[in-house]
Amino acid sequence: MTDSVVRYNYRMAFIIAQLNKSQEHNNKKAWYWLIFYSNILRNLNSILFSGVTLMKRILFSITCSFFLLALFSCSKTTDSQESELISIPDLSGVSQTSAEELLLNNSLIPVIKYEYNNSVDEGLIIRTDPDAFEEVAIDTRITLYVSKGIWPSIIYSKSSTIHWSNVSGSSGDEYDFYNPEIANGTIQIEINVAYNSSYEIEWIDDDNDGYGFGAASLSADFDNDAYLWIEYETKSIISGVEQTIIIYVDADELRVNEPNVLYIKLYVKLNDESYDIEINFEITW
Numbered sequence: 001m002t003d004s005v006v007r008y009n010y011r012m013a014f015i016i017a018q019l020n021k022s023q024e025h026n027n028k029k030a031w032y033w034l035i036f037y038s039n040i041l042r043n044l045n046s047i048l049f050s051g052v053t054l055m056k057r058i059l060f061s062i063t064c065s066f067f068l069l070a071l072f073s074c075s076k077t078t079d080s081q082e083s084e085l086i087s088i089p090d091l092s093g094v095s096q097t098s099a100e101e102l103l104l105n106n107s108l109i110p111v112i113k114y115e116y117n118n119s120v121d122e123g124l125i126i127r128t129d130p131d132a133f134e135e136v137a138i139d140t141r142i143t144l145y146v147s148k149g150i151w152p153s154i155i156y157s158k159s160s161t162i163h164w165s166n167v168s169g170s171s172g173d174e175y176d177f178y179n180p181e182i183a184n185g186t187i188q189i190e191i192n193v194a195y196n197s198s199y200e201i202e203w204i205d206d207d208n209d210g211y212g213f214g215a216a217s218l219s220a221d222f223d224n225d226a227y228l229w230i231e232y233e234t235k236s237i238i239s240g241v242e243q244t245i246i247i248y249v250d251a252d253e254l255r256v257n258e259p260n261v262l263y264i265k266l267y268v269k270l271n272d273e274s275y276d277i278e279i280n281f282e283i284t285w
């Protein structure tokens with residue numbers, strides 16, 4: 001009789017192992033459990049149930065088998081959910097309602113944010129965060145940026161502060177600026193500046209059309225930076241002489257409507273070598 005119970009235990013353990021073998025990464029785990037489970041039940045039968053009727057032994061074995069089946073089932077479900085990744089669909093130009101439905105149908109959670117945009121009609125999706133085609137886990141929150149339509153003619157900031165690094169060789173540069181504003185989607189910052197460097201400085205302007213250039217970013221490491229251009233008064237910068245410059249940045253390229261922090265690099269030549277003038281702003285809108 002004892003041999004019959006042991007053979008039953010082996011059969012149950014084999015079934016459990018086969019169920020788990022359906023996932024390749026569980027192969028070893030399944031067979032380890034086969035050996036472990038069989039030995040445990042064999043020892044329990046011989047040690048704990050000496051003199052106990054066969055029926056009680058079988059009931060005990062069945063109870064253990066169902067418990068282990070349930071345990072493996074939960075383990076398989078968890079492993080499957082953790083390993084399953086979903087590619088975010090490209091929702092650019094899709095209506096908000098349709099985009100939300102598509103995300104929900106793919107087991108993703110939509111989060112809505114609204115932005116002005118001059119090229120995407122009101123109510124349509126501008127972009128997602130994370131970006132389209134990135135692979136994410138089930139129940140990941142996906143931000144849908146929905147267009148509010150074209151930019152208003154002007155948005156004024158309430159207050160702002162400026163921080164800068166003095167140009168190399170300077171005894172201390174001087175900045176005086178007006179609060180930033182956004183005109184038709186372009187951030188504009190007018191600055192009166194005097195660079196007090198002993199080196200020769202000039203704006204990089206290969207076309208000599210009165211516009212220099214640089215880069216703008218929402219982070220100090222300039223990830224995903226945006227192009228900017230500079231309207232200046234004189235190409236050559238005379239030490240200690242104030243001139244007015246106007247910085248222009250396309251807000252759509254920054255991928256945020258009203259930036260609270262803005263890092264800027266202005267490209268110049270310093271003694272005929274390329275050089276970055278670094279400025280950053282903290283802005284309240």
